[in-house]
Amino acid sequence: MVRLITHNLLACHAKGCTSNNFPLRFENARVELREAEFNGDFLQGFLPKIEWNALVDTAKQLGDTSLPPEQPEMTDDEFLKNLHHVLMEIHVEEGVMICPNCSRNYPISNGIPNMLLADYEIA
Amino acid sequence: MAPEVTRVTINEPAQAYEDKHVHEVYDQIAPHFSSTRYKPWPIIGQFLCSIPTGWVGLDSGTGNGKYLSLPADRPGDIWTIGLDRSRNLLQHARCAGSDQPIREVVLGDILGSNWRAGVFDYAISIATIHHLVTPERRRAAVQRLLETVSPNHGRILIYVWAMEQDPLSKRRLPESDVGSAGLDVAVPWVLTGTEQVFNRYYHMFAKGELVGLVLEAAATLGLEIGSPSEGTTKSGRGVEIVQDGWERSNYYVELRCWRTQV
Numbered sequence: 010m011v012r013l014i015t016h017n018l019l020a021c022h023a024k025g026c027t028s029n030n031f032p033l034r035f036e037n038a039r040v041e042l043r044e045a046e047f048n049g050d051f052l053q054g055f056l057p058k059i060e061w062n063a064l065v066d067t068a069k070q071l072g073d074t075s076l077p078p079e080q081p082e083m084t085d086d087e088f089l090k091n092l093h094h095v096l097m098e099i100h101v102e103e104g105v106m107i108c109p110n111c112s113r114n115y116p117i118s119n120g121i122p123n124m125l126l127a128d129y130e131i132a
Numbered sequence: 133m134a135p136e137v138t139r140v141t142i143n144e145p146a147q148a149y150e151d152k153h154v155h156e157v158y159d160q161i162a163p164h165f166s167s168t169r170y171k172p173w174p175i176i177g178q179f180l181c182s183i184p185t186g187w188v189g190l191d192s193g194t195g196n197g198k199y200l201s202l203p204a205d206r207p208g209d210i211w212t213i214g215l216d217r218s219r220n221l222l223q224h225a226r227c228a229g230s231d232q233p234i235r236e237v238v239l240g241d242i243l244g245s246n247w248r249a250g251v252f253d254y255a256i257s258i259a260t261i262h263h264l265v266t267p268e269r270r271r272a273a274v275q276r277l278l279e280t281v282s283p284n285h286g287r288i289l290i291y292v293w294a295m296e297q298d299p300l301s302k303r304r305l306p307e308s309d310v311g312s313a314g315l316d317v318a319v320p321w322v323l324t325g326t327e328q329v330f331n332r333y334y335h336m337f338a339k340g341e342l343v344g345l346v347l348e349a350a351a352t353l354g355l356e357i358g359s360p361s362e363g364t365t366k367s368g369r370g371v372e373i374v375q376d377g378w379e380r381s382n383y384y385v386e387l388r389c390w391r392t393q394v
């Protein structure tokens with residue numbers, strides 16, 4: 010399952026790929042929306058760890074434009090609801106994630122991203 | 133009679149050996165690995181209960197994902213992502229327990245580093261590192277955990293199989309005079325209702341061996357060991373051993389990372 014909460018933490022780790030290796034770009038993404046339990050306290054705690062630009066851009070790629078371009082200093086209910094939806098309810102079931110630096114492809118199948126490298130790609 | 137545990141010698145490259153004697157075995161026995169096979173060990177439950185709301189963590193070697201939904205009384209307060217090398221086990225982990233929401237799982241290697249550095253607040257690695265066949269690889273696995281959590285407050289819990297077995301365990305161990313180096317063994321898994329036996333590789337840890345790995349991994353990363361000294365005038369990074377011990381045939385160690393800035 011790749012939701013944007015997970016995607017926001019992932020980086021490419023192919024041999025020699027140590028900068029500009031994040032965020033991975035989705036291609037041919039098949040998306041499913043599934044409702045998830047809202048937890049405002051979790052979101053407040055998770056906020057400082059988010060790479061905001063990556064999240065906003067990736068959500069846009071997947072057709073969601075509800076997040077503001079800058080992370081707001083004060084959070085209100087509407088913002089948290091939108092953030093919850095983007096992080097927790099958009100599931101990428103199939104597709105590919107591509108490294109912006111080395112173009113390594115990481116396939117997603119059955120909701121599971123494959124981050125394994127071949128022997129020769131391991132640093 | 134309980135199946136016998138036998139000593140093994142590794143005479144192949146590490147990755148090839150682990151592929152054959154660990155990953156392929158788990159992929160084959162995955163359907164028989166029920167998600168309710170274990171109650172969580174008390175120390176693991178306590179550790180996850182103590183994690184503050186809003187933290188994200190990594191379960192490195194999640195298997196069938198039995199820890200991803202803990203703590204059960206605070207659903208959604210913390211978010212644990214499962215990583216494993218067995219796709220078939222991950223299919224179970226994804227929806228562990230039919231009444232549970234779908235979990236986040238990633239197919240990956242515990243020696244890989246497919247995360248932003250230091251992005252997790254906590255990490256657990258339960259019954260996983262003992263499937264690596266060399267001391268160097270086991271140390272590298274601990275190193276990855278230290279790199280994957282926040283240098284400021286990251287917390288880590290590691291469990292591995294111990295040579296010191298629970299008296300209630302029905303497993304019969306090979307006689308051994310090995311000191312601090314541990315023991316490489318094959319542990320049979322008998323498929324219920326069939327004659328089929330799968331042997332999984334384990335490194336059984338000797339007393340003190342796990343903490344030794346932690347000390348080596350920390351030294352490799354240039355981390356101080358212990359708690360930050362009071363009134364320090366230096367900036368530094370370190371890792372504190374919060375507790376270590378033995379629980380039901382396993383050794384565990386709990387770590388806390390810290391950084392002082394002056």
Ligand SMILES: [Zn+2]
Pocket residue numbers: 021022023026030108109110111112113
């Ligand atoms: Zn890359």
